[in-house]
Every structure is written in C-alpha cells, then in structure tokens.
Amino acid sequence: MKVSDIAVKNAIVGDEEDSIAKALMxxxxxxxHQLPVASEDSVVGMLVLKHLLGRxxxxxxxxxxxxxxxxxxLTPRMSLDDAILQITQSGLRALPVLDEGNIxxxxxxxxxxxxxxxxxxxxxxxxxxxxxxxxESDNIDKAMSLMNDHNVSRLAVVNSGEKLLxxxxxxxxxxxxxxPRESPRYSEVTSKEKESLRAxxxxxxxxxxxxxxxxxxxxxxVISALQKNEEVIVTKSEKPFGVIVPKDVLELANLEHQYPVxxxxxxxxxxxxxxxxxxxxxxxxxxxxxxxxxxxxxxYGDVQKQKEGGRTKFSLRGKVLTDKKVYIAKSxxxxxxxxxxxxxxxxxxQLVRNHEKSMGKAxxxxxx
Numbered sequence: 001m002k003v004s005d006i007a008v009k010n011a012i013v014g015d016e017e018d019s020i021a022k023a024l025m026x027x028x029x030x031x032x033h034q035l036p037v038a039s040e041d042s043v044v045g046m047l048v049l050k051h052l053l054g055r056x057x058x059x060x061x062x063x064x065x066x067x068x069x070x071x072x073x074l075t076p077r078m079s080l081d082d083a084i085l086q087i088t089q090s091g092l093r094a095l096p097v098l099d100e101g102n103i104x105x106x107x108x109x110x111x112x113x114x115x116x117x118x119x120x121x122x123x124x125x126x127x128x129x130x131x132x133x134x135x136e137s138d139n140i141d142k143a144m145s146l147m148n149d150h151n152v153s154r155l156a157v158v159n160s161g162e163k164l165l166x167x168x169x170x171x172x173x174x175x176x177x178x179x180p181r182e183s184p185r186y187s188e189v190t191s192k193e194k195e196s197l198r199a200x201x202x203x204x205x206x207x208x209x210x211x212x213x214x215x216x217x218x219x220x221x222v223i224s225a226l227q228k229n230e231e232v233i234v235t236k237s238e239k240p241f242g243v244i245v246p247k248d249v250l251e252l253a254n255l256e257h258q259y260p261v262x263x264x265x266x267x268x269x270x271x272x273x274x275x276x277x278x279x280x281x282x283x284x285x286x287x288x289x290x291x292x293x294x295x296x297x298x299x300y301g302d303v304q305k306q307k308e309g310g311r312t313k314f315s316l317r318g319k320v321l322t323d324k325k326v327y328i329a330k331s332x333x334x335x336x337x338x339x340x341x342x343x344x345x346x347x348x349x350q351l352v353r354n355h356e357k358s359m360g361k362a363x364x365x366x367x368x
Contacts, residue, residue, distance in 0.1 A: 003083050004076035006115060007097045007105030013038050014047060016065035020057060023047055023064050024178045033153075033171055036096045036103060037068045043096050043103050046071040049170045050153040051302070052177050053144060059178050073098040074107055084112055088251050091264030091300040109246035114227045116249065127222070127249065128234055128242030129319075129328055131156045136165055136203035140176055143168055143202055151302060151315050151330065156233050156240040157206045163238040167209035167231065168202055176200070211235045223249055251298060251321065261285065266301040266314075269336060277336055284344050291355050293323040299343070301336075314339040320347055327351060 012030045014023040016039045027035050027049060035047040045068035052067060072090055074083050074097045087095055087109060094108035134143055134155045146155060147170065154169040176197060210229040212221065214236050225232045226246050234242035261281045266274060285294050302315040313332065316339045320327040329346035333339030 001080055001115065002076065003074045003078045003080065003097055003107055004105075006080070006111050007074075007076070007107050008111065009105045011036060011096060011103055011106040013043070013103060014064055015039070016044060016063065016068065018064045019060055020052065020062045020064060020067065021059040021178050024049075024052075024059065024174055027171075028174045028178075031171070032094075034092060034094050035064075036106065037064055038103070039065075042101060043073065043098060045069055046092060046094075046096075048092065049174065049177075050147075053148045053153075053170060053173070071095060075099065076104060080112060080115055083107055084250050087112065088247060088298070089262045089264060093247075109250060110227070110230070113223065113246045113249060116223055127244045127252075127326060129244075129248070131233060131240045131243040133158050133162070133240060134168065134202055135160065136201070136206070138202050139198040140173065140200040140202065140205065141197040143205075144173060144176070144197070147173075151317060154231060154243070155202075156209070156243065157202055158240065164209070164211045164233060164235055164240045165203075166206040167233065168206045169230070172205045172207060209233050211238070211240070213238075214241075251296065251319075261297045261299070263299045264301070266303060266336070269301075269303065273336055277340055280337075280340050280344065284347070288348075288351055292351060294320055295323060296321040316340065316343045318343050318347055320351070325354060327354075 012026055012032065012035065014026055014035045014037050016037050023035055027033070033049045036043050037045045037047055045065075047064050047068045051069065057066065071092055072086055072095060074086060074095050076097060076099050083095075087107075094106050096103050097105040097107060132146055132150045132152055132155050134146055134157055136157050136159055143155060147153065154167055156164060157166045157168055159165055209231060210225045211233050212225065212235065214234055217232075217234065222232050222244055226244070226249060230245070232244045233240045234244065261278060263274070263278060263281070266277075269277075281297055281299060285297055288294060298319045298321075300317045304313045304315065311334060313334060314336050316331045318329050327347055327350045329343055329350065331339045331342035331346060333342055
C-alpha cells in the first residue's frame with residue numbers, strides 16, 4: 001500500500017502572508033490541528049496549532065510565516081513504512097503529499113495508525129506519557145497557561161473527585177486564540193481580555209475522550225481505540241495517570257530502522273549547534289548501551305524567541321525507548337546546550353535508578 005492510497009485529497013492550504021486569525025478560521029472550519037502553508041503555489045511549511053499557545057502575537061496582524069515551521073513532505077508513491085518514519089522524525093501530526101511540487105493531499109498520524117497491522121509486542125504502559133489534568137470548573141485562561149507551561153496540546157479534564165470526564169485540547173481553544181488584540185504583544189493583553197478568558201469554563205469547551213482502565217488495556221485495544229480517537233487516557237479507579245497518542249504507537253513501527261536518534265522541531269538553530277547537540281545525544285546512548293538496550297531516542301524541540309532582549313528559550317522533550325521501558329523527560333533552557341544538559345541529566349537519573357532497582361531485585365532472587 002502506498003501513500004496515495006490513504007492520503008486525504010483536496011487538502012486545505014493557507015498562504016504565508018495570511019494573518020494568524022485567517023489561518024485559525026480555516027483550521028476551525030476544517031477541524032485540523034495543522035495547516036500546510038504555501039507561497040506562490042509552493043508548500044513552504046506547516047502552521048501548528050500547539051505552537052500558537054502562549055506566544056507574543058496579535059492574530060489579526062501577525063502573518064502565518066512568523067510561526068510556521070519547515071516540514072518534510074511525502075510523495076504519492078512512498079510506502080507507508082517510509083511515511084511513518086517521516087512523520088515520527090518530523091514531530092508533526094501530519095505531512096503534505098507533493099507530486100512534482102504540487103500538493104495533492106495530506107496524511108496524518110490517524111490515517112497511518114488505521115493501517116498498522118503489526119507492532120512489536122510491548123506493554124502499553126511503556127508507551128504512556130504523564131498526563132496533565134485540569135478541573136472542569138477551571139477557566140480557559142488557566143488551561144492555556146497549563147498547556148504552555150507543560151508544552152502539551154491536551155489536558156485531561158477531571159471532576160472534584162479527580163475522576164476523568166473528558167479532554168480539552170488546543171483545537172478546543174482555537175476561538176480564543178483568534179481573539180483580536182488592541183496591542184501587537186500577547187503579553188500586553190488588556191485586563192478586560194484576560195477577564196473575558198476567565199469567564200469561560202473548561203467544562204463548556206471540553207470534548208469526549210477514550211478512557212481505558214489499566215487493568216483492561218492491551219496494545220491491541222490501544223491501537224483499536226486510537227483508530228477512532230485522538231488519544232487514549234489510561235486510568236486507575238477512573239483517575240487519569242497517563243496518555244497515549246498515535247505517535248507513541250507509530251514510533252514503535254520503525255524500531256529496526258538504522259538511525260537510533262531522531263531530532264525534530266529545532267527551527268532556526270544553526271547547523272553547527274545542531275550537530276553538537278546530536279553528538280551529545282549519540283554519546284549519551286553510547287554511555288548507557290551496556291546498562292540498557294536503547295532502541296530509539298526521540299527528541300522534540302520548541303524554540304521560543306522572546307522579544308525583550310532578543311533571548312531565545314528552548315523547550316525539549318525526550319523519549320528513550322528501551323527493550324523493557326520508556327523513559328520521558330522535559331527541559332527548558334536559554335540556550336540549546338543548557339536545555340540539552342538538563343534533559344540528559346533527567347534521563348540519566350531515571351535510567352540509573354531503574355537499573356539499580358533491577359539489580360536489587362536480581363540480588364534478592366539469588367538469595368532466595
């Protein structure tokens with residue numbers, strides 16, 4: 001099966017000179033989280049809804065090109081295995097399909113996971129990322145802050161008893177991201193506008209989600225659920241404690257690929273700095289290869305330029321897949337090297353702690 005067999009035809013496209021507000025309207029009307037961006041009939045990037053959370057911009061005045069990210073593309077004749085590899089490497093939810101430079105469709109993670117026929121046997125609990133929760137009675141202003149602070153695009157909505165009710169994602173906030181600003185700086189939003197955001201409750205904007213109790217799930221159930229839902233929220237006694245999204249499963253489909261380290265979304269980083277960063281990741285894997293069998297190391301970056309002083313803040317999310325467990329860590333720093341050191345230190349502590357725990361269990365078994 002080829003990409004042309006599953007691609008969604010007549011993809012919606014925005015122009016790089018369009019305002020953010022106009023692009024958001026297109027995304028809302030067509031219910032998409034990402035929008036291919038064109039310049040003179042050529043696709044030049046993607047606008048990602050998640051990247052607009054908590055940023056300094058006026059949606060009615062800021063052009064799309066200011067926040068779009070460069071993205072690879074798929075071809076109609078590309079195999080689905082190669083398409084999965086491209087999407088997991090890109091860190092994006094969807095990629096455009098180009099034929100001789102013309103966009104002929106788009107393929108998303110959801111399109112691909114519907115065709116997943118085999119994935120290595122693995123405990124789904126190894127796939128989970130930690131889930132961020134919010135009360136149904138909380139307001140939209142708090143929801144936006146939580147998503148931005150934790151660098152996530154979805155929140156599990158719970159009641160006062162911490163039981164799962166639904167999910168609020170970036171798409172549910174799209175109307176609020178389109179709010180016109182009197183000031184071109186998001187940080188200078190008037191008190192009236194902030195009060196307006198506080199007037200809207202999470203319970204009115206949340207959507208349904210798929211909750212799966214830890215005692216009931218299997219990889220087969222997770223894949224089946226993700227073919228119809230955007231995420232699976234893993235629960236214990238109806239309380240959420242983990243989330244699995246399509247990318248988590250697709251990452252497993254290429255475990256045997258020859259490239260063990262994937263880096264995505266580090267827009268605007270000089271090649272020299274990026275090369276040094278990739279070397280740090282490779283050396284990290286070499287250090288721990290005798291301790292654990294690392295199969296893949298995914299790192300997704302987010303670069304936020306601060307207008308005051310021209311400083312740049314880096315946000316990194318790393319996921320290490322081993323033969324027994326998945327390790328996830330996040331970091332922030334004012335330069336890439338600082339953020340990388342923090343990320344690797346966090347992962348190292350997890351790896352060492354789990355190794356020592358495993359060794360302790362082995363010694364106890366020997367004594368018995």
